[in-house]
Amino acid sequence: MDRIRIRGGRPLSGDIPIGGAKNAALPLMAAGLLTEDRLELSNVPALADIETMAALLSQHGIAVEADGRVLRLGGRITDTEAPYDIVRKMRASVLVLGPVLARVGEARVSLPGGCAIGTRPVDLHLKGLEQMGAEIRLDAGYINASVRGRLRGATIVFPFVSVGATENLLMAACLADGRTVLANAAREPEIADLALCLRAMGAQIEGIGTDRLTIEGVDRLHGARHAIVPDRIETGTYACAAAITGGSVRLLGARLEHLGAVARTLREAGVEITEEPAGLLVRRLNGLHGVDAMTEPYPGFPTDMQAQFMVLMSVAEGAAMITETIFENRFMHVPELNRMGARINVHGASAIVRGVPALSGAPVMATDLRASVSLVLAGLAARGETVVNRVYHLDRGYEAVERKLAACGADVERDPG
Ligand code: UD1
Secondary structure (H helix, E strand, C coil): CCEEEEEECCCCCCEEEEEEHHCCCCCCHHHHHHCCCCEEEECCCCHHHHHHHHHHHCCCCCCCEEEEEEEEEEECCCCCCECCCCCCCHHHHHHHHHHHHHHHHHHHECCCCCCEEEEECHHHHHHHHHHHCCCCECCEHHHHHHHHCCCCCCCCCCCCCCCHHHHHHHHHHHHCCCCEEECCCCCHHHHHHHHHHHHCCCCCCEEECCCCCEEEECCCCCEEEEECCCHHHHHHHHHHHHHHHEEEEECCCCHHHHCCCCCHHHHCCCCCCECCCCCCEECCCCCCCCCCCCCCCCCCCCCHHHHHHCCCCCCCCCCEECCCCCCCCCCHHHHHHHHCCCCCEEEEEEEEEEEECCCEEEEEECCCHHHHHHHHHHHCEEEEEEECCCCCHHHHHCCHHHHHHHHHCCCEEEECC
8 A cells, every 4th residue: 555755844845736626526527417418527636536436427327538637428327326336435426316316317326334534424415305306215225216207496404514415406406397495505616616517507506606506497408618626625735735844835726715714714823825826825934823723614614624724733833722513523633643743632523732843753544535634744844754654545635745745845755555
C-alpha cells in the first residue's frame, strides 16, 4: 500500500492548480442517468471516486468516455441495480437512486453502510421519494424502489439539511409529474452547480443557491455541456498548507465566494487571502492565533475542512475550540496529531486545541479522506520525517497531492508500498 513521506519545515511557495470539485462531479455524473442524450462534463478531477462512479454508470448501461478532463456520458439504462460491491466503496453511489427511479420507474440500490466518520443513514432520501409516490422496500441490504407511472411532484420539508438527499430529490423531481418544492434544502455550491447543469439539460428549477428549490417536472431532459466548479475543499486545504508552513501560494482557479466561513475564519487566525485574476493568493506573514470554529451546513464552516483547520490551530498561539455538528465520529485524526506533539482534548462534539510551538514528525495512519490530508499538513509543519500510511483515502479526493505540494517546494514523495 502506498505511503507518503514528508520532511517538514519548508515554507510553500508557488502556484497550485485547483481541480474540479469531487462533490459536484459525483452528482453531475449521476445526472447523466436522466437522459439518453450525451452529457459532456469538463474540469473533471482525476480521482478514485470518479472512477467508482464511472464504473457504477457503466453497470447501469451508460457509456462513459473519458478524454483527459472531459467525460462524455450517454445511453439507455439497461440495468437498474447498484450492487453492493460498488456502493460499499463509495457512499455517494446512492445518488443514482433518484435518477434511475425517475427514468425507468424502478431501482435497486445497495444500502450504503456506516463509515468511519459516522452511521450516515439515507432515511431522508427514502422518505422524500416516498412522498413523491415511490414504494420503498428494504430487503437483504438493498433499497428496492418502484413507482407506477411517473413520480409525482411533492412539497418536501427536510427536518435538517442534507446535501445528498437534496441532490437525489432534485434530480428525481426534474422528471416528476408536477411541481416539487424542496424546503430547508442544502445550498452548497455543488448543489447550485448540479442545478445549473440540470437547467442546461432542460429542467425547470427556481431558487438555485437558496434553501428553497422549486422544480416543475418535465417529460424528458436532453444533453448538455457543463464545466464543473472548482473544489472549495481542495482550495481550503491548500490555503491551510500555505498558512501552516508560513508560505505564500497562489491557488489557481479558486473562488473566494465559495469559501464561505473558511475565508473569514482563516483571516481571523492571521492568514492573508487576496483575490487575484488567476485565483487566490494565500500568505501568512505573521503569527497564527487560535480561533474557534463550528461545522455547519454551507455557508457555515464545512465539516470537510474541520481536520485541516484543526492542524493549523495546533500550531497557533493560544487555544481554539472546534465543534463538529455534522458527523458524530469525525475526530479520528486527533490521536494521530497528538502523537505528533499536538495538544488536543476532545470533549463530546468539541475539541480544545492548545497551540504548541512545533509538531514533530512520526509515522501515522490515515482513517478517512479529510483526516488523511490533515496528517499531510501536519507533516509539512513538523520537524523531521512523517510517514502517512493508508493513503488510498487521500486518492479518493485529492489529485496528485504530492506533486502539487512538491511543485511549491515541499519535501514530499510517494513511496509505493
Ligand atoms: C456530503 C459530502 C460530504 C460532506 C457532507 C456534509 C458528497 C459526495 N459528500 O455528504 O463530503 O462531508 O455532505 O457537508 O457531496 N443524514 C441523515 N439521513 C439522511 C441523510 C443524511 O441522518 O438521509 C445525516 C448524516 O448522517 C449527517 C448529516 O445528515 O449527519 C449531513 O449529511 P449529508 O449532508 O447528507 O452528507 P452527504 O450527502 O452524505
